[in-house]
Amino acid sequence: MSISSINYASSLLGMSIQNINNQLSDLSAQLSTGVKSQNYAGMGVNEGFAIAARAQLANIAAYGNTMTNVNTIISGANTALQSLYKITGNVQDEAAQTPQDINSSGQTVGQQSAAAQLGAMVGILNTQIGNRYIFSGTAINTPPVTSADVLLNGTTTQAGLKQVIAERQQADLGTDGLGHLAITSPTTTSVQVAEDAAGSPFGLKLDSVSSSLNGATVTGPGGSPAGVSIDLTTATPNPGDQITFTFDLPDGTTESVKLTASSDSPPPAGSFTIGTTPDETATNLKAALNTAIGTVANTSLVAASAVAAGDNFFNTAGTATGGAVTNQATPPAAITGATALSGAPGSDSISPGFAQGDTITVDGQTIKFVASGATGPNEVNVTDSIQTLLGKIDGITGTTTPSTVHGGVITLHTDDAASLSVSSSNSTAFAALGFSGTATAAQPPLRVGGSPPTLVNGSADTVSWYNGNSGPGSARSTAVARIDQSQTVQYGAQANEQALRSALEQVAVYAAVTASPTGTNSKAQIAALSERIGTNLTSQPGQQTIQDIETEFATASTSIKDAQARQTDTQTAMQNMIDDTESVSPDEVASKLLALQNSLQASYQVTSMLSQLSLTKFLPIG
Numbered sequence: 336m337s338i339s340s341i342n343y344a345s346s347l348l349g350m351s352i353q354n355i356n357n358q359l360s361d362l363s364a365q366l367s368t369g370v371k372s373q374n375y376a377g378m379g380v381n382e383g384f385a386i387a388a389r390a391q392l393a394n395i396a397a398y399g400n401t402m403t404n405v406n407t408i409i410s411g412a413n414t415a416l417q418s419l420y421k422i423t424g425n426v427q428d429e430a431a432q433t434p435q436d437i438n439s440s441g442q443t444v445g446q447q448s449a450a451a452q453l454g455a456m457v458g459i460l461n462t463q464i465g466n467r468y469i470f471s472g473t474a475i476n477t478p479p480v481t482s483a484d485v486l487l488n489g490t491t492t493q494a495g496l497k498q499v500i501a502e503r504q505q506a507d508l509g510t511d512g513l514g515h516l517a518i519t520s521p522t523t524t525s526v527q528v529a530e531d532a533a534g535s536p537f538g539l540k541l542d543s544v545s546s547s548l549n550g551a552t553v554t555g556p557g558g559s560p561a562g563v564s565i566d567l568t569t570a571t572p573n574p575g576d577q578i579t580f581t582f583d584l585p586d587g588t589t590e591s592v593k594l595t596a597s598s599d600s601p602p603p604a605g606s607f608t609i610g611t612t613p614d615e616t617a618t619n620l621k622a623a624l625n626t627a628i629g630t631v632a633n634t635s636l637v638a639a640s641a642v643a644a645g646d647n648f649f650n651t652a653g654t655a656t657g658g659a660v661t662n663q664a665t666p667p668a669a670i671t672g673a674t675a676l677s678g679a680p681g682s683d684s685i686s687p688g689f690a691q692g693d694t695i696t697v698d699g700q701t702i703k704f705v706a707s708g709a710t711g712p713n714e715v716n717v718t719d720s721i722q723t724l725l726g727k728i729d730g731i732t733g734t735t736t737p738s739t740v741h742g743g744v745i746t747l748h749t750d751d752a753a754s755l756s757v758s759s760s761n762s763t764a765f766a767a768l769g770f771s772g773t774a775t776a777a778q779p780p781l782r783v784g785g786s787p788p789t790l791v792n793g794s795a796d797t798v799s800w801y802n803g804n805s806g807p808g809s810a811r812s813t814a815v816a817r818i819d820q821s822q823t824v825q826y827g828a829q830a831n832e833q834a835l836r837s838a839l840e841q842v843a844v845y846a847a848v849t850a851s852p853t854g855t856n857s858k859a860q861i862a863a864l865s866e867r868i869g870t871n872l873t874s875q876p877g878q879q880t881i882q883d884i885e886t887e888f889a890t891a892s893t894s895i896k897d898a899q900a901r902q903t904d905t906q907t908a909m910q911n912m913i914d915d916t917e918s919v920s921p922d923e924v925a926s927k928l929l930a931l932q933n934s935l936q937a938s939y940q941v942t943s944m945l946s947q948l949s950l951t952k953f954l955p956i957g
Contacts, residue, residue, distance in 0.1 A: 394820070395902045398818055398902060399899070401816050402816075402895045402898065402899060405816045405818070405824065405891070405895060406895060407465075408464050408467065408814075408826060409826055411462060411464045412462075412469050412470075412826075412828055412888055413885055413888055415460070415462050415469070415470070416881050416884055416885050416888075417885075418459050419456060419460075419835065419838060419881055420882070422452050422838075422842070423838045423841075423842065423872050423881070425448075426445070426448070426449050426452055426841070426845065427868070427869050427872040427873070429445030429449065430445055430865040430866075430868045430869040430872070431865070431869050433862075434858075435861045435862045435865055436858075437850055437852050437857055437858060437861060438852065439852055440852075441849035441850050441851060441852055441857075442848075442849055442850075443861055443865070445865065446846060446848070446861070449842050449845040449846040450487075452842055452846075453487075453839075453843055453846050456838070456839055457480045457481075457482060457483045457486070457839075460830040460835065461478045461479060461480055463478075468803070469828055470803065470829060471802075471803030471829070471830070472804025472805070472827055473804040473806065473813045474802070474803045474804040477802050477803060479802055479830040479831075480801060480802070480830050480839070481799065481800050481801075481802065483843075485798055486798060486800050486843060487846065489797075490798065492796065493796055493797055493798045494782070494797050494798065495798050496645065496798075496843055496844070496847045497847045499647060499648045499780070499782065499797065500644040500645070500844070502783045503537075503585075503640050503783055504640045504641065504644070505783075506537045506538075506783045507636055507637075507640040507643075508632055508633070508636065508637070508640075509537070509538055512632055512633060513539075513625070513628055513629055513632055514538040514539035514628070514631070514636050515530060515535060515538030516529070516530060516531065516538065516541075516628055516632075517529050517530075517531050518621060518624050518625055518628065520617065520621060521564065522566075523614045523617065524566065524567050524568040524613040525564060525565060525567060525568070525617060526565045526567075526617055526620050526621045526624065527562055527563065527564045527565075528541065528563045528580065528624060529558070529560060529561065529563070530561050530562065530742060531560065532560055532787060533559045533560040533561075533669075533742045533743055533744050534656050534658065534742070534744035534746075535560075535789070536585070536654070536656065536790050537585065537783075537788065538632075539584065539590075539628070539631070539632065539636060540583040540584075540742075541555070541556040541561045541562070541563055541580070541582060541583075542556070542581040542582055542583045542589060544556065544563045544578070544579065544580050545578070545579050546565070546577070546578040547576050547577050547578070548565070548567075548572045548576045548596065549570060549571055549572050549573050549576055550567075550569050550570035550571050550572070551565055551570040551572065551578075552564075552565070552566040552570075553566075554566075557669065558668070558742070558743075559660075559661065559742045559744070560659070560742045560743075561669070561741065561742035561743075563580065565578065565617075565620065567613045567616050567617045567620070568613055569613070570613060572596040572609050574596055574597055574609065575595060575596065576595070576596040577593055578593075578594050578620075579592065579593045579594075582631065584635060584639035585639050585640055585642075586640075586642040586643045586646070586867065587736070588635075588639055588867065590635045590636075592624070592627045592628055593605060594606060594607050594620070594623050594624065594627060595607075596609050597609065602619075602623070605627065607619045607622070607623035630856070630859075633856045633860070634859040634860050634863050635863045637856075637860045637863070637864075638848075638861075638863035638866075638867055639863075639867070641844055641847070641848045642844060642868075642871070645840045645844035645847075646840065647780060647781035647782070647793075648779075648780050648781075648797070648800070648840075649780075649836055649839065649840040649843070650836070651750065651751055651752060651805075651831070652736065652749060652750045652751070652752060652779070653752025653776030653777055653778070653779060654746050654747060654748055654752075654776055654790075655746070655747040655749075655755060655757065655774040655776045656746045656747075656789075657744060657745045657746075657768060657769025657770045657774070658744070658769040658770075659743040659769065660744075660767060660768065660769045661743060662682075662683050662684060662685060662686075663678070663682065663684055663685070663686035664681060664682060668683075669743030670685065670721060670740060670743050670768075671740055671743075672720060672721055673720050673722065674720060674721050674740075675688070675720055675721075676704070676715070676716075676717055676718065676719055676720070676723075677689050677690065677717045677718060678718070685721075685764065685767035686767060687761075687764050687767060688717065688764055689704045689717050689761055689764045690704065690717060690761065691704060691705060691706045692704065693717075693759065693760050693761040693764065694759065694760045695757065695759045695760075696756075696757070696759070697727075697728050697731040697732065697756070697757050698731055698732060698755065698757075700731050701713060702715055702724075702728070703715075704716070705717070712727060712730050712731070713727070715727055721745070721768070722740070725737070725740070725745070725747075728747060728757065729748070732747075732748075732750070732751075732754075732755065733750060734748045734749050734750050735750055735878070736748040736750075743769075745768055745769050745770070747774060747776075749776055752776035752778055753778060755774070755776040756773055756774070756775055757770070757773065757774040758773040758774070777790055777791055777792045778792045779792075779793075780794060780797040780798075781793055782796070800839075801830055801836075803830060803831070804829060805829075805831065809825075809827075811826065811891075812825050812827060813829065814826050815827075818894070819898050822898060825891065826888065828884065832879060832884065833879040834878070834879040834880050834881050834884060835881070837878075838872065838881065841868050841871045841872050842868075844864075844868065845868045848860075848861070848864055
């Protein structure tokens with residue numbers, strides 16, 4: 336009989352020691368690495384959650400990098416905006432200073448300072464952070480604003496702001512320097528003040544007249560072109576009687592000319608001498624009007640013309656001007672805002688008029704004519720007034736400058752000349768409003784051109800001051816960043832935003848205008864300009880301000896801050912989940928390791944004792 340050897344490894348004791356050794360190896364690895372296992376299989380049933388948590392942590396890290404970059408851009412933009420706000424405040428303060436003394440260069444100290452500030456503004460608006468021009472919208476690789484020198488002085492092939500201002504001033508003053516007003520004597524006892532052309536965008540426009548001249552008959556403004564008549568045939572003005580003309584200027588301001596009847600000869604400034612006959616009184620009134628209107632034209636009109644030219648150069652707004660038309664009254668008169676869109680012959684209405692079912696399409700939206708009971712923004716009664724229709728049109732275009740009727744001419748305003756398109760299903764009624772085909776606006780920048788002169792598209796030969804993105808949508812939407820799985824922030828900016836464009840425009844106009852140091856009206860011209868610049872740099876209700884842009888950036892920054900706080904909490908929770916699933920406690924592992932070592936030592940001792948056993952030790956001696 337043979338005796339098989341004992342296989343120690345396959346014995347229960349051997350297997351126990353081997354198992355303890357394996358556990359010791361695992362615990363030693365855990366103690367050195369801090370994790371449960373070197374593979375996913377050994378991590379336990381919650382490892383699937385841990386894997387998902389790691390993916391979420393990676394996303395949070397990516398969002399964190401994005402938010403850091405966006406915060407850097409927002410911080411840079413806010414710094415730039417604060418500097419712009421400070422500059423406009425300084426220019427405004429300098430424009431308000433008196434007296435407005437003109438030096439040998441033809442400017443005040445405030446204007447020369449504005450020229451330096453203009454260069455600083457251009458530099459600020461061309462701020463670049465990393466590889467991004469932050470005020471260019473989506474055109475992040477393009478500096479948004481042309482250099483101050485080119486902006487003012489132009490190039491060899493393109494006109495700058497100074498040339499645009501000079502051309503507009505010449506057009507506004509007219510050949511006789513009276514702002515396109517004709518002062519005539521229809522009879523020996525009457526005086527007439529009338530615009531020289533209907534629908535012209537240039538010069539002084541008659542707004543109203545009021546009179547306390549005893550016995551004088553004053554009519555107007557009316558007709559096309561608009562005019563005012565003063566008949567002195569039976570008049571016997573008393574000293575102190577007055578007549579006041581109010582004129583609309585190209586920049587939207589008004590100016591009044593007040594003349595007082597006087598028994599003195601020569602009369603004091605702002606007065607006319609009462610003659611011994613109506614003929615003499617009419618002659619004296621006409622001479623006084625020529626002097627007073629000439630002074631307004633060469634002071635306030637020159638200043639208003641410069642501001643309007645600045646708007647033609649910088650602004651994207653535009654106008655569509657119809658032809659001069661009359662109503663079907665007897666006798667016909669120039670249409671006004673009160674003229675009805677349809678009516679009986681002899682009434683103050685257009686002919687032919689609009690009928691029920693007719694439409695007018697404005698920038699793709701339709702206004703429908705109904706018999707009565709019009710509701711909503713896109714319906715109008717056929718018996719409503721022209722002014723009501725203009726209000727409907729303005730509601731669609733969103734213009735900040737209301738459309739007008741003056742001297743029988745309708746002028747449609749739009750803040751975006753590129754988009755204006757107005758047409759009608761009733762072409763004959765549309766023609767009765769002065770428009771044929773489709774009414775569109777000339778594209779800015781606008782220049783003086785044509786004969787008779789008008790405002791025309793000057794883009795081919797005029798400096799383009801803004802070179803960034805001008806696409807649809809808000810400026811803020813030109814840069815969008817995802818900061819969380821379901822949250823984005825908008826942080827784009829454009830130098831042609833209303834608040835930024837307006838500030839740059841006013842400072843540039845102030846810096847561009849010069850006057851003759853020895854001119855009779857020069858000081859009054861610059862004073863009128865300074866007053867307008869100061870007013871235009873003041874925040875106006877309903878218009879965007881630099882602070883509005885800062886507020887929008889602050890909102891984006893707050894959203895980022897909140898997202899970072901949420902993600903920090905989420906990050907902590909996810910990391911805790913991973914740690915609970917994959918990590919081990921060093922103290923716990925060390926305790927288990929010590930227990931196993933003791934167990935292994937005991938097992939080895941038992942093995943040693945067993946290895947010393949032999950049959951001879953159990954046999955009796957002797």
